[in-house]
Amino acid sequence: MSLTTLKDDLLQEFREERTMINEQIELLDPLATSLRRPAAQRLISASTLVLVELVCYVVSVGGIAFVAFMHRIYPFSLLSQIFYNVQDRNHIGSLNVTYLTLAVYGIAIFCAILVFLIARMAREIRLKNEILYVAGKNIKTIVGQHLNRKALMDTIEQRHYLGAPSITEPTKVKVNEVLNPGYDNQ
Numbered sequence: 001m002s003l004t005t006l007k008d009d010l011l012q013e014f015r016e017e018r019t020m021i022n023e024q025i026e027l028l029d030p031l032a033t034s035l036r037r038p039a040a041q042r043l044i045s046a047s048t049l050v051l052v053e054l055v056c057y058v059v060s061v062g063g064i065a066f067v068a069f070m071h072r073i074y075p076f077s078l079l080s081q082i083f084y085n086v087q088d089r090n091h092i093g094s095l096n097v098t099y100l101t102l103a104v105y106g107i108a109i110f111c112a113i114l115v116f117l118i119a120r121m122a123r124e125i126r127l128k129n130e131i132l133y134v135a136g137k138n139i140k141t142i143v144g145q146h147l148n149r150k151a152l153m154d155t156i157e158q159r160h161y162l163g164a165p166s167i168t169e170p171t172k173v174k175v176n177e178v179l180n181p182g183y184d185n186q
Contacts, residue, residue, distance in 0.1 A: 018157075022150065028146070032140045032143055033136075046130070049126040050126065052122045053119050053123050054119075060112050063108060063109075063111055066108060079097075079104060083101055
C-alpha cells in the first residue's frame with residue numbers, strides 16, 4: 001500500500017474525470033441528436049395527430065352505430081328482407097343467407113375496431129413524441145454542461161501543464177548552434 005500525496009491524488013482524479021466526461025459526451029451527443037427527432041418525422045404535427053385521433057374515435061363510434069342500424073340502411077336492409085322472406089331464403093339457402101349476414105356485420109365490426117386501433121396508435125405516437133422531445137432537450141443540456149466542464153478542465157490543464165509533466169518551458173537556442181542536416185562538415 002503506497003502512500004500518495006494529495007497533489008498526486010488530485011491529478012489522478014482530474015485525469016479520470018476528464019476521461020469520464022469525454023466518454024459521456026461521446027455517448028450522449030449522438031443520443032441527444034437522435035432523440036430530438038420525433039417518431040413521425042415532421043410528417044404530421046402534434047395538432048394533426050390530435051385531430052387524426054379524434055376523427056378516428058368518432059369514426060369508430062360511428063362504425064358501431066352503423067352496425068346497430070345496418071338493417072335500416074338501403075343496401076344492407078336487403079339482407080334482412082332476404083333473411084325474413086321464406087321464399088328467398090329457401091331459394092338461396094338459409095345457411096348461406098345467415099353466413100352472408102354474419103360476414104357483413106363482422107366486416108363492419110372489424111373495420112370499426114381497426115379505426116379505433118389507429119386512433120390509439122396516433123395517441124401513442126403523439127405521447128412518445130412529447131417524451132422524446134423532453135428527453136432530447138434534457139440530454140442536450142447535460143451535453144452542454146459536460147462541454148463547459150471539459151473546456152474548463154482543458155484550460156486548467158493548459159495553464160498548469162498537467163497533461164504532459166515531462167514538457168518543460170522552451171529554452172532559447174542561438175541560431176549559430178542549430179545544426180544544418182543538409183550540410184556535411186567533412
